[in-house]
Amino acid sequence: MRPYVSFLLFMAALQSSAFVISSPQMWTKLILTQQWPSTFCSMQHCHSNISYWTLHGLWPDTGAFCNSSWHFNASEIQDLLPDMKKSWPDLEHPSSTGFWKYEWHKHGTCAAKAASLNSQHKYFSKALELYHKVDLNGLLTKSGIVPSKNYYSFSQIEQVIDNFYGVKCKIQCVHQSKNADFQSLGQIEICFDPDFTLLDCEKQKSEGDLGNKGSDLSVCDHNTPVYYPPLS
Numbered sequence: 001m002r003p004y005v006s007f008l009l010f011m012a013a014l015q016s017s018a019f020v021i022s023s024p025q026m027w028t029k030l031i032l033t034q035q036w037p038s039t040f041c042s043m044q045h046c047h048s049n050i051s052y053w054t055l056h057g058l059w060p061d062t063g064a065f066c067n068s069s070w071h072f073n074a075s076e077i078q079d080l081l082p083d084m085k086k087s088w089p090d091l092e093h094p095s096s097t098g099f100w101k102y103e104w105h106k107h108g109t110c111a112a113k114a115a116s117l118n119s120q121h122k123y124f125s126k127a128l129e130l131y132h133k134v135d136l137n138g139l140l141t142k143s144g145i146v147p148s149k150n151y152y153s154f155s156q157i158e159q160v161i162d163n164f165y166g167v168k169c170k171i172q173c174v175h176q177s178k179n180a181d182f183q184s185l186g187q188i189e190i191c192f193d194p195d196f197t198l199l200d201c202e203k204q205k206s207e208g209d210l211g212n213k214g215s216d217l218s219v220c221d222h223n224t225p226v227y228y229p230p231l232s
Contacts, residue, residue: 026113027060029199030192031170032130037091038147038229039174039186043216046092051147051231052137055088056187057103058127063110070109072101076120083128100124114194126196134190139164151182151225165190168200173220182227186217 033056037048074097077084090099108123117123143160145152154171161169169190173183191201220226 025062026194027062027110028194029061029201029203030111030194030196031057031059031061031201032127032134032190032192033057033059033187034131034136034190035091035187036185036228038231039184040091042184042229043174043186044092047232048091049231050089050091053140053188054091055127055131057107058111058123058130059107060111060113063113064106066110066113068105068109070105070112072097072104073120074100077124080121080124080128084124087128087131088124116194116196130190130192130196134165136161136188136190145228147228147230149230151227152185154220154222154224154226157185157220157226157228161188165198167191167198168202170201171220172217173224173226174216175218175221175224180224182225183220185220185226185228 034053035056037050037052037054040046041048074081077100084100088100090096093099104120104123108117108120111117111123112119117126140146140157140160143164145157145160158171161171167190169188171185172187172189174186175183189201191199191203193199
């Protein structure tokens, strides 16, 4: 083989290698996302007897499906499974690990860019730790914001959440229709910086709603009454 051709092949291989190992930039915000089971199941046509806020995920604000070769392995989180089943259940398929597998592939492999989250056990245990630490369910209950057939104003809910955490959170609802009389409380995002300190969710803009594409959830309308549905 001619030297010049060999050199071109070498450069092509080097560029290809560099491309393979390149990756999106380090994330700057983590989004702890919790969902209200009654509202979720009204969208997905499932049935749940869970009457507390459950984990949806822990999402970095940049990247998705960052490492397709890093497969989910439930054996690595065996000690976490009792808490996972209670706090982070698959509302559609309660006996499946598919929900956790999806969250790991889409979000966990990107969160793992940080040394503090660079294993499946670190990622899932940190999500559970933050979930229990913020205790959203306890906060709302103690503040008198409980599931009810009566409606709340959005400002009632927002004031309780933002004042307690001292940061701006993202409160999302399901909007029945454009001119509906109410919206259903569905999901709440609480944000953290890379040191796991509470952060305004609006301070850094993310690459869209990484966990919500295709869902019926969006930021609650400030002027529409909020329905916080009890168990059906």
